[in-house]
Amino acid sequence: MFGGSIPQRQAEQSGQPVHLRATTLLLPEHPVSAPLLPASRAPAGETKRRRGMAAGGDTVSLVHVGMDSSNKTLLKSEALYQYVLDTSVLPHEPDCMRELRLVTDKHSWGFMQSSPDEAQLLRMLLKLTGARRTLEVGVFTGYSLLATALALPEDGSVVAIDVDREAYEIGRPFIERAGVAGKVDFREGPALEHLDALLADERNVGAFDFAFVDADKPNYARYHEQLLRLVRVGGTIVYDNTLWAGTVALPPDTPLCDLDRRFSAAIKDLNVKLSADKRVEVCQLAIADGITICRRLV
């Protein structure tokens, strides 16, 4: 599951970063659910709160038996993920984003684009936090960038950095047609250099409300130091791929390709650092490929 997909093999051969799809987090060997006990076998004294109740009041299952705070996750089936997409995500995906996503799916590196549920989360976070000035590291064809530009207010802006202008050019017409190109400031080149260039101007220090990082995993820890100066106290930094297709939790001797081993190790280091970093409050989400939200405290 972790070493043999076609996109992964292609990526290994070309040395490009590998982004395994969110579905690789859906580990089929995990139990589908807690045992579904008939009502008659419910433990004595079981409360209504722990029973699944049908509309008419009949007990249909005890779906949470066997769960405690250490294993309460729903990421157990592709069908469940599809349900989330079909019910709550795709009906609200703007047409321009869907069109760009489908075009990008045909790109040989299409698996690198953010998932629709992740883009929905980004839009929600931007709106909830009222972000105006934002940064994006890792644009590719611009799916998460378009989500960001759509969520920003009229006077909002996003500095979007990527080494690959060619990929950005695929998405630019979609951004223009959506009427949000005026909010996008694309900068081509290595992100470390562009972030340093921003920091060289005092006016940018603490001037950003929000940053989304989705490129170049081994440098996440360095981006973190730069972004902690660019993003204001109270602002938000979001890191993508922080569970790296679930590899972060595999036994250390699990065979992985060289790229996955390096990226997974970098992400594991990052997760430990972020968790111990008193300058931020963190929230790890198990959606998409793992997302960590940091709120700058000092």
Ligand SMILES: C[S@@+](CC[C@H](N)C(=O)[O-])C[C@H]1O[C@@H](n2cnc3c(N)ncnc32)[C@H](O)[C@@H]1O
């Ligand atoms: C996973 S993709 C970004 C996906 C994008 N957020 C989306 O939703 O479609 C990663 C991108 O990072 C870019 N990248 C890789 N290394 C980089 C670096 N050192 N500086 C800037 N961009 C880089 C790649 O060119 C690629 O387009």
